[in-house]
Amino acid sequence: MEKVITVNNVSMGYRIDRSKVSSLKEWAVSKLKRQLKNEMFWALKDVSFDVDRGDVVGIIGRNGAGKSTILKLISGLFKPTEGTIDTKGRIVPMLELGSGFDPELTGRENIFLNGAILGYSEDFLKERYDEILEFSELQEFIDRPIKTYSSGMMMRLAFSVATIVKPEILIVDEILAVGDDAFQRKSHTKMMELMNGGATVLYVSHDLKQIRNLCNKAVWLERGKVMKTGNTQEVCDAYKDSLG
Amino acid sequence: MKNVFSNTRVLKKCLIASAICALLILLFYWASGSRLFYEEWSSDEPDAQEQIAVIHDDSEVTFDMDKVCDELHSVSVYIGTVDDKSTGTMIVDVATPGSEPIAQISKPVSELEEYTFATFELDKPYNSKDLDKLKITITTDGVTEKQNISLWSNNSFSAGKYTLSDMNDHSYLLDGKKQSGKVCAYISGRNYYLLGKIFWPCAAVLFLIFTIYVFSMAGRFIDGKESLGGKAYVNYKRYNFLMRQLVGRDFKKKYKRSVLGFGWTILNPLLTMLVQYVVFSTLFKTSIDNFVTYLLTGIVLMGFCTESIGLGLSSIIDNAHLINKVYMPKEIYPLSRVISSTINLLLAMVPLLAVALCSGAPISKAMLLIPIDLMLLLLFCYGMVLILSTSMAFFSDTMFLWNVLSTLWMYLTPIFYPVSIIPEQFLTIYKMNPMYQFITFMRTILIEGQAPSPGNYLGCIISAAVVIIIGRYVFKKNEDKFILYL
Structure with missing residues (x-):
């Protein structure tokens, strides 16, 4: 099996006291007082695992265990403090939908803007524009500024843009089921389609039942450390036991 | 490099590139005229x-x-x-x-x-x-x-x-x-000028370096190896669509609610000029030739400088939500802001040239040199944006400091007053202001109909090079840390 993601002894540290300093004056004062000690908070400590092509990997753990941090590291948003991460293929992170939307622009303009931000080419977007529009069911509103949209409509548009590609590596933070009942079913089906469509998936969720159903592998994180990896059922059982 | 000669398509492109380079040097020589060699x-x-x-x-x-x-x-x-x-x-x-x-x-x-x-x-x-x-x-x-x-x-x-x-x-x-x-x-x-004696050797060396670089870059490109130019080309291909979207967003937002839209870009400098003309004409008019063009040149160029830096400065923090969610080279954000301002500058050149010609400025071949000034100014402002947006990501004080300093900078630049009011002993320091150099460049062309002096070129080139090198260095060194502070 080909390894598409290799995480090698990765640690991610934040300097906590530094983050309090946000103005030049505070920085100078604390520099003079020698308060800027390198106190590190380790969000991840020595994490290693790898993912084969076609794997659907569930990442579980309590709040603050470092699940989102590992996703951001794999997406390339963070550089690890120590260790390395190797990825092969195009990654589509679905960390937060519609983050590139601009409320002043129309729906149509936002499809192109957001598509460009997600890394789609112009030709691809033009070709698939109708498909996006159809899936979002927003035909009559598409030329209005999206600040006039309801939050549900905005999510529908964002979901439609984000899921139009067939990604090689898909990173999902909680299943994205958005909009009203009917659209939720539709988007859920679409997600399942993507996840079962041969893509490699990294999936963070608190819903153990869904993880057991969808994933063939799981990683359990606890306070920045890997507690257990491997077979989904075993990892989930161990995690459930720890919760008591 | 050998493989370039066996690949006719790439070879043709390389030859075209060096031919263009040679042509530009000759055009430069022709447009500069005698100013490369001596001044009257x-x-x-x-x-x-x-x-x-x-x-x-x-x-x-x-x-x-x-x-x-x-x-x-x-x-x-x-x-x-x-x-x-x-x-x-x-x-x-x-x-x-x-x-x-x-x-x-x-x-x-x-x-x-x-x-x-x-x-x-x-x-x-x-x-x-x-x-x-x-x-x-x-x-x-x-x-x-x-x-x-x-x-x-x-x-x-x-x-x-x-x-x-x-x-x-x-x-x-x-x-x-x-x-x-x-x-x-x-x-x-x-x-x-010293330049007159060494112009042709310099031009030959420049041409050779360029040609050798183009060929070696093409060679590396064919082999699939990385090179600076090749990387730039790949990045351009990959991010050019995104760039257009981001620039387009800036524009649509800027003019969405205004009736005149783009017209403002042209009207704004003209109206500013009108106000300053009314206020300052009695003070300085007699000591300056073609006061209208003199004013407008300063207003347009200084306006570009303050606008691009002022907007670019907050480009990192304004796009914090994107930087936190999607990976892309972070230079895109400041670059897209500077490009938006550049389009404004190009639009503002229209009234500037119109006013210059209407007020009797000479039409000269030196006008072909205007793009050099604009390009160097653009590099300079982009470098400043890189430095300040980096600083802004860590300290929000940067913006307040910039607001004060940009006002000071504006008064230290000869926009509405003649340089002759500056006491002789401060002139050397005064002329170290990069904006002085860029504005003088343009005024020499528009008002005197002459090519700028070699010293003026040197001033502009040094300003742009120093600032862009420092800017890139500072930005590259810190870009991975942005996300931790946003």
């Missing part, structure tokens, strides 16, 4: 204030010119009255301070005009490079006192230009007797 120079023209002598065959006036150019072409002397033009000639002797004769020029009295400078051209230009002073003697042949041909002097302390010690230095000999004052005369000639 004249010493200050003193105002005539007082009649000092009536010259005739028995009189002699001798004085020194204490500023000399590399090649002397002519001497001009102010003539006051000429009552009778019928006979005689006026003779100007030019000599070294040690009284070795350089030239003797004579002019029939019939050619003299009243109350203006009479110019005495040397038969052939004299190489006066090693001289620091010239001795000039005025005599006549066949002129009587009755003809009343008068010379004038300037002995005022006005305009703060001359100090007391200057006044003591400015003296002349009338029939061998020392008198104080400055005879109204000036000399003209040429000053040669």
Whole structure:
């Protein structure tokens, strides 16, 4: 099996006291007082695992265990403090939908803007524009500024843009089921389609039942450390036991 | 590099690239004209204030010119009255301070005009490079006192230009007797630039470096290896669509609710100019040629500088939500802001050129050099944006500091006042202001119809290079840390 993601002894540290300093004056004062000690908070400590092509990997753990941090590291948003991460293929992170939307622009303009931000080419977007529009069911509103949209409509548009590609590596933070009942079913089906469509998936969720159903592998994180990896059922059982 | 020659398609592109380079160098040479080699120079023209002598065959006036150019072409002397033009000639002797004769020029009295400078051209230009002073003697042949041909002097302390010690230095000999004052005369000639001598070798080296680089880059590209240019090309291909979307967003948002839309980009500098013209014209108009163009050039270029930096400065924090969610090279954010401002600048060039031409500025081949100024200015501003947006990501104080400093900067740049109001001793420091260099570049072209001087090029190139190198270094070094602070 080909390894598409290799995480090698990765640690991610934040300097906590530094983050309090946000103005030049505070920085100078604390520099003079020698308060800027390198106190590190380790969000991840020595994490290693790898993912084969076609794997659907569930990442579980309590709040603050470092699940989102590992996703951001794999997406390339963070550089690890120590260790390395190797990825092969195009990654589509679905960390937060519609983050590139601009409320002043129309729906149509936002499809192109957001598509460009997600890394789609112009030709691809033009070709698939109708498909996006159809899936979002927003035909009559598409030329209005999206600040006039309801939050549900905005999510529908964002979901439609984000899921139009067939990604090689898909990173999902909680299943994205958005909009009203009917659209939720539709988007859920679409997600399942993507996840079962041969893509490699990294999936963070608190819903153990869904993880057991969808994933063939799981990683359990606890306070920045890997507690257990491997077979989904075993990892989930161990995690459930720890919760008591 | 060998593989380039076997691949005809790539070889053709490389050859085209070096041909374009050669063509640009030739175009540059043609558009710059004589300004690459020398400047036309004249010493200050003193105002005539007082009649000092009536010259005739028995009189002699001798004085020194204490500023000399590399090649002397002519001497001009102010003539006051000429009552009778019928006979005689006026003779100007030019000599070294040690009284070795350089030239003797004579002019029939019939050619003299009243109350203006009479110019005495040397038969052939004299190489006066090693001289620091010239001795000039005025005599006549066949002129009587009755003809009343008068010379004038300037002995005022006005305009703060001359100090007391200057006044003591400015003296002349009338029939061998020392008198104080400055005879109204000036000399003209040429000053040669170092660049003129080394232009062709420099151009050849530049061309060779460029050609070799293009070929080696193409070679690496075919082999699939990375190179600076190849990487830039790949990044351009990959992010050009995103870039257009981001720039388009800036524009759509800026003009969405305005009736005139793009019209404002053109109207804004014109209206600012109008206001400043009304306010400052009585103060400075007389001392500046083509005051309208002078003003508008400053307003447009300084406007671009403050707008692009002011907008670009917050580009990292404004896009925090994107930086936190999607990976892409972070330089895209500041770059897209600077590109938006550049489009505004190009639009604002339209009224600038229109006003320049309407106000009688000369149409010259030097105008072909305007893109060089704009490109260097663009690089300079982009470098500033990189530095300041990095600083802004860590300290929000940057914005407040910038607001104050940009105002100060604007007043330190000659936008609505002439450079001549700056005291001589501060001029060197004053001219180190990069905006001074960029604006002077444009004004030389638009108002004088001439190519900028080599010193001016150097000022612009150094400003742009230093700032962009520091900017890239600072930005690259810190870009991975942004996300931890946003």
